[in-house]
Amino acid sequence: MKTLLACAMALFALPALAADPLPRATPQSLGFSAERLDRIRTTMEADIARGQLPGAVIAIARRGQLAYYEAFGHIDGARTRPMPRDAIFPIASMTKPLTGVALLTLLEEGKLAIGDPITRVFPTMANRRVAVDGNPDNTVPAARPITLIDLARHSSGITYGARGNTALHRLYPGSSGTSSRQFTPAAFMERLASLPLLHQPGTVWDYSLSIDVLGLVVEQLTEQRLGVAMENRIFRPLGMADTGFLVPPANRARYATALPTDPISGQPQNVDMGLIAPQFECGGGCAVSTAADYVRFAQMLLNGGALDGRRVLSRASVAEMTRDHMHAGIQNNLTNTEGNMVNWGFGLTVAVRREGGSALLGNRGMYSWNGAYGTAMWVDPEEELAVVFMAATPGLLRQYYRRVINALVYSAIGD
Known part of the structure; x- marks a missing residue:
């Protein structure tokens, strides 16, 4: 009992x-x-x-x-x-502020500057093009490279596929969570490099996969x-x-x-x-x-x-x-x-x-x-x-x- x-x-x-x-x-x-x-x-x-x-x-x-x-x-x-x-x-x-702090620890170690172009870490992100009105078949050259600060404040021109209804949105991965299960790091960056941007870098705040890219920057620089x-x-x-x-x-x-x-x-x-x-x-x-x-x-x-x-x-x-x-x-x-x-x-x-x-x-x-x-x-x-x-x-x-x-x-x- x-x-x-x-x-x-x-x-x-x-x-x-x-x-x-x-x-x-x-x-x-x-x-x-x-x-x-x-x-x-x-x-x-x-x-x-x-x-x-x-x-x-x-x-x-x-x-x-x-x-x-x-x-x-x-x-x-x-x-x-x-x-x-x-x-x-x-x-x-x-998770994003955790990534922001991790990135800034690298800044303090002299491994990066927040104004650095993303191409310093991922050269495949060079020569970006920007879709006109979200049309991936109508693009213009990016006025300047994406920088780390663009990524950190969501002004990179990268987007979340699930947060819009243009033809370009349908080509982007839907979210951070789905991307992490669908792609390896290399395949994720290859996918982003293959797509035009939704906006010119540094011109529009648009919630995006940018912080996922910053996480991979941390991985690259810390190995x-x-x-x-x-x-x-x-x-x-x-x-x-x-x-x-x-x-x-x-x-x-x-x-x-x-x-x-x-x-x-x-x-x-x-x-x-x-x-x-x-x-x-x-x-x-x-x-x-x-x-x-x-x-x-x-x-x-x-x-x-x-x-x-x-x-x-x-x-x-x-x-x-x-x-x-x-x-x-x-x-x-x-x-x-x-x-x-x-x-x-x-x-x-x-x-x-x-x-x-x-x-x-x-x-x-x-x-x-x-x-x-x-x-x-x-x-x-x-x-x-x-x-x-x-x-x-x-x-x-x-x-x-x-x-x-x-x-x-x-x-x-x-x-």
């Missing part, structure tokens, strides 16, 4: 709490209202009960300390297992797989033990999955990024991480490149990464991708808020990028704030939760 009772208790036990990723402080000591922060729990639990999402994990740091770190709901789309705080999520495009280079330069120094490009078998039970169908559209949904080894580790969207790991990464940026005495980047490199690189000559199509980001520009792999109103609360100079499967992050230097939200909502609700979590966090700040 005791054995059966013990087994039953183990079956229904809550998951063990993961260690805090940053020093913990009371919300009040960090300028938050604990009562208002608890609205996050109220909102999440109500939405989970309504079947809007399986669960979520959120980490909020201010002034270098952790004010909030909680898990809600279930880790699985079937809603049978409680969500642990150390759940592993496919972070999709939140390592992207995940190994990131492990050496970012993950190990920051103690990001659960971030990478493939979830080890021993950790598969901590992988968060989405509801079987999108609660808005009713369409089936399934994400397995990080469970199947890719042909190449795409810098634009293939990594997995936890809220704990990513809030340490965000805090490192907020600190100017260092955390716990370990420096990943110089303050100058972080400043360059997180300032607005969208000059007046670049057509800003950012809101076509992130509808919430009115009055935002773009830095090196992160969006940067400008002066003026926005659909999101926050301050000029805050920076952010999110993941298509439901994850989000932002850093607000003026508030000394870093926020990471992890959820498996790959469908239509992901934009909604970016606004909701943003509002709930800022409404809890009192001083």
Whole structure:
């Protein structure tokens, strides 16, 4: 009887709490209202009960300390297992800032300059042509070469095939994830070299495969797989033990999955990024991480490149990464991708808020990028704030939760 009772208790036990990723402080000591922060729990639990999402994990740091770190709901789309705080999520495009930092570590070692032409690393990308009105049969010569800064701020002229309906879009690989499984690194670059650009380099912000190319630049210059280079330069120094490009078998039970169908559209949904080894580790969207790991990464940026005495980047490199690189000559199509980001520009792999109103609360100079499967992050230097939200909502609700979590966090700040 005791054995059966013990087994039953183990079956229904809550998951063990993961260690805090940053020093913990009371919300009040960090300028938050604990009562208002608890609205996050109220909102999440109500939405989970309504079947809007399986669960979520959120980490909020201010002034270098952790004010909030909680898990809600279930880790699985079937809603049978409680969500642990150390759940592993496919972070999709939140991979991009990781790639940006990896690239800047090479800048600091003198291996590249962000103004370098891509041809320095990939000579096959020379002599680019540009499609007129998206017609691959009607092209003109590119006015200048693609540079690394073009790639980092999505002004390269490369595009995502799934983000348009021109004849040229139909020739491009659809996304970072599909590219990583369809192509080897050499075949991926060969495919891009064979296609005209959608825009002249440096003239239009267009969300694209550019950061995947930057990931391969890192591989070429380090002579390592992207995940190994990131492990050496970012993950190990920051103690990001659960971030990478493939979830080890021993950790598969901590992988968060989405509801079987999108609660808005009713369409089936399934994400397995990080469970199947890719042909190449795409810098634009293939990594997995936890809220704990990513809030340490965000805090490192907020600190100017260092955390716990370990420096990943110089303050100058972080400043360059997180300032607005969208000059007046670049057509800003950012809101076509992130509808919430009115009055935002773009830095090196992160969006940067400008002066003026926005659909999101926050301050000029805050920076952010999110993941298509439901994850989000932002850093607000003026508030000394870093926020990471992890959820498996790959469908239509992901934009909604970016606004909701943003509002709930800022409404809890009192001083």
